[in-house]
Every structure is written in structure tokens, then in C-alpha cells.
Amino acid sequence: MTIALETKGLVKRFGGLVATDNVSFKLEQGARHALIGPNGAGKTTFINLLTGVIKPTAGQIYLEGQEITGLRPELRVQRGLARTFQINQLFPAMTPLETIGLAVSERTGGGRDWWRVTGSKREIIDEIVEIAQRFRLTDVLDERTSNLAYGKQRLLEIAVAFACKPRVLLLDEPAAGVPEAERHELLATVAALPRDVSVLLIEHDMDLVFSFADRISVLVNGALFTEGTVEEVSTDPRVRAVYLGESVDE
């Protein structure tokens, strides 16, 4: 199996606090991999290191074999590493159509194009349509994003990341806060992501983790605690002790 995303000895210290502790992690091509861990385990820090929002104290990050440790966030996106945010990060004053159109234009190098009207190219239109249908946004395309139902906003959040045509997609709690009625639509969409995109799912929701992932890594106190198949991890008594136990009890 080829490796889509890899970290070697990744460390991040904030003063005296070790937020990421020597993490060596591999995401295989086409994987459905979940990263779990109790609150404060350093999941968000890890994501921020991967996407380049913060710089590691030590260690390297590789995307499809190429080192990206020092690369600026937007260049990582252009190389094929996209993410969604745990709390929606959208463009409130823009429509979903404009948002997806923006992401597609940027990826195809149209972002420097200042003379043509957005949407005058056939390929871009086709791709916007495909993404809008995949993420069930066709009926709200021309609404103001801030007026969308929360579930739709969540779908748009993933749609935008997907529009960047990622090789690796980092999903940060995609179902967080979505009301029960809109949840099914969201989960179905996530499950239907094409297999050539490798997905790393950061999640609290164990139902979603077990239904979606084929491998699970457990992060505790910034370090990789264990890794294995869903089977192995869910039956590991140590994992139950540090993580599942408190989740089941709640």
C-alpha cells in the first residue's frame, strides 16, 4: 500500500506543554482512518500541524512521499491536502454557488483571472454541478450562506474542501452539532466520498467512527497510544480505560 500522508517524530511544544509528542503516523492511500482521543488529547493541534496553520517544534510531514513540513497552508491545499473545520468556517455573505465556484476556480488556476466573469468556463460549471449534486446543495445554491440550515452549512463545509480536489481529506468532527433530522443526509454523503480520496476523520461520535472507519488511531496526551482495526481498538481494554470508558459512561 502506498502512503498518502505520513508524519515522522512530530513534536509540538507550547512553552512547557507538549501538545504533540513524537507522533509517527501513516495514512494509507484510500484509507478511511479515524483519529480519536479524549478532550485535550491534542487532536486539533495535530490537524493544525498537518495543514500548516502552526509549525512543528520537530519532525517532518510528508504528503504522498514529498516533504511538506515547511510549506504554507495554501500551498498544501494546492498539493492536495484539504480540511474541514470543527466549527463551520464559511463565507457568510456569499452563496454556496459562489463558494464552490471560488474553490473550483482557485484550484484550476482561475483565481488570478480578473477579467473574465466567474462561471464563463464550461469545465468549471460542470464541476460545480457535480459537487452541488454530490453534497445535496442544488436547491440552496443561490441562498446566502448565513441563512442556510445548519446541516446544509455542514455539507457546504465538506463540499468546499472536496472542491479543492484533495488527495487527502481531513474531516474534523463533520457531524458535530448537526440536528438528528439532518444527520442521516450528512453521514450518507460522507460515506459516499470517492475511494481515491484518503480520509482522516477526527471524531468524538463513536457510532460514526465505527460505521465509517476501517482503522483507528488513539491519541492520548499528545502521543499515539495505539492503532489498529476497528475490531482491535474497540476491544482493547486499555483503550476502554482511557477513552471508550468515559465515552460510554456519559
Place this chain on the structure above:
Amino acid sequence: MSTNVADYVRTTLVRRGRWGIGEIVFWLIAAATLYFLPERHLILNEIAIIGLFALSLDLILGYAGIVSLGHAAFFGLGAYTAGILARDGIADPLLGLGAAAIAAAILGFVTSFLVLRGSDLTKLMVTLGVALVLGEIANQASWLTGGADGLQGITMGPILGLFEFDIFGTTAYAYSLTVTFLLFIVARRIVVSPYGLSLRSIRDNPLKARAVGIPVNHRLVAVYTLAAAYAGVAGALLAQTTQFVSLDVLAFHRSADVMLVLVIGGVGYLYGGLIGAIVFKVLQDVISAWTPQYWQFWIGLILVIIVLVGRERLTERVRVLWKGAAGRTAKSPETLQKTSAREV
């Protein structure tokens, strides 16, 4: 199904680039004033120039979310560049405009790196500081600028070698209006292009813009440089059409006025600057004719009402008529408060 959606997507996107009836009428009326209001050409000339200056501010504030209290730095630099060139014998107006645009663009490019960082407050202070520094340089370098006495001895040649400036300001107004219109067309294309869309996304949410792969800093540098060039051209127009430049072009009140003009007209839909300039100048004219000492009191009061009550509610009726035009350029005019909320 799929082709229907594709058609819908294309027409919805392309619609934004089309000119609305309201817009065409706006420019036709502007052109008609060349014939129908001959005794008002001096003030109309000023309106066109302030409109262009405010349009320039709208490019950075309304579309990229960069607040500035020192936009006069570029206006003033453009005015002095065109003025000094004309004084020293290069009397061709268009050459002067080009030189002013380049000079202002260079200053804009260099200072853009200062305004990229920091909060809105930092940006306000940095832009304010740049304008103050420039104002003091112009004051001290009196051998070049005439200092506090102003730059005198400007004589302009005919535009394109054909049209001489006249004392009624008709040529001046036609010239300023044409330049403003042409630069407006360019700005209008830019804001509906993918580049313009990326600017709006940066204004809305810079963190997300980066996550979509947008090189945020490059885009901001580019638009800041462009807006500086626009402001430089506006300044050059003032210098050329009034054949005089004083330190006033770099003064703080220039920067404040242009912000005022833009807020009155509405931020983020390009026409805001133009409409604001008309309202501002006409109000100034009417109120100061009625009560010369206290006109600033009234303009201040109007500003407070606009910001507190909201332009949307004040102009609801007008905007229904305008809808065709405004809806196509941007979703809705944003107020200043919304711009600062972006910090969250």
C-alpha cells in the same frame, strides 16, 4: 436534471456580470449632465473625482475588508506627481495620469506589506501614519512641492492634443467623468471575476480562504496596489483640472471624508462611492448655502443616523427600484459594523 442545474448555475453566475437597467440609467444621466447642467460643471467635476477616490477605497474596504484612515496618501501622491510634471513642462494630461497611477501604485505596493498584518486598529493606525508622514514630507520639501504655499504654475496642455481646458469646467468634467467611467468598468469586471470573488472570500473569512488554497497575502497586496493607483489617478485629476495642488490633498480630513462618502453611499457594491460622492457634495452645497458655519454639524448628524439606523432601512424604497443593478454586483451593501465583525 443535470443540464438544468448546469444552466441554472451558469446563468446565476454570469448574471452578476451583466449591466442592470439602473446602472445604464445612472451613467446616461451622468453623461446628460454634460449638456443639461453647464453651470454646475465645476462641482460635478469634483463629484466625479471624489467618486473615483471613494470607489478606490471601496475596492479595499468593501471587497477586501482592509480599513484605511490614510487613503489620502495615494490621492495626494497622485496629485503632486501630476502637478509637478505639469509645472516642469510635461503638460500632457494623460501622461500625468499614467505617472500618477504608477507612483501611487508603487507606494501602495510598498506599504501594503505594512497593512497586511494586524487587527483593524493596527491597519487604521498604519494607514493614518503613512499619510501623516507623506504630508510632512510634502510640507518640508517646499523646493519640490511649494510647501504650505501650494504647488503653483501648473499649466495643462489639451487632452489628446485636442481638447483645451476651459474656465467653465466643461472639459474638466468631461475628462474626469470619462476617466472615472473607464476605471469603473475595469473595477466592475474585476469584482465579478474569480479574482474578485477571492477578495470577497478573504473579507468574509481569511482563515477559510487560506484553507481553500487562496494565497491571501498576494491577493491583498494586488488589490491594495490597484486601489492606490486608482486613488492616485483621482488625485491627478484634481491637480490637473484645478491646476493647483496644496497640502490639503494629503490632509487627514481627505482620508476621513472619503470614508464618510463611502459609508453614506454604501460599502461593497462599487456604486456606493459614486452615490456617496453625489450625496456628500450636494449636501455640502445645500447645507453650507443655508448655514455656512454649521454644515459639519449636519453632515456629522447624518453620518451617525446612517450608521445607527442602517442604510438598508433608510433607502429601502430606492433600492427596490435599484434592485436589478445592485443585486448583480454584490449581495447587499454591507455596513461598517459588519466589516469589523469579520475579526471573530
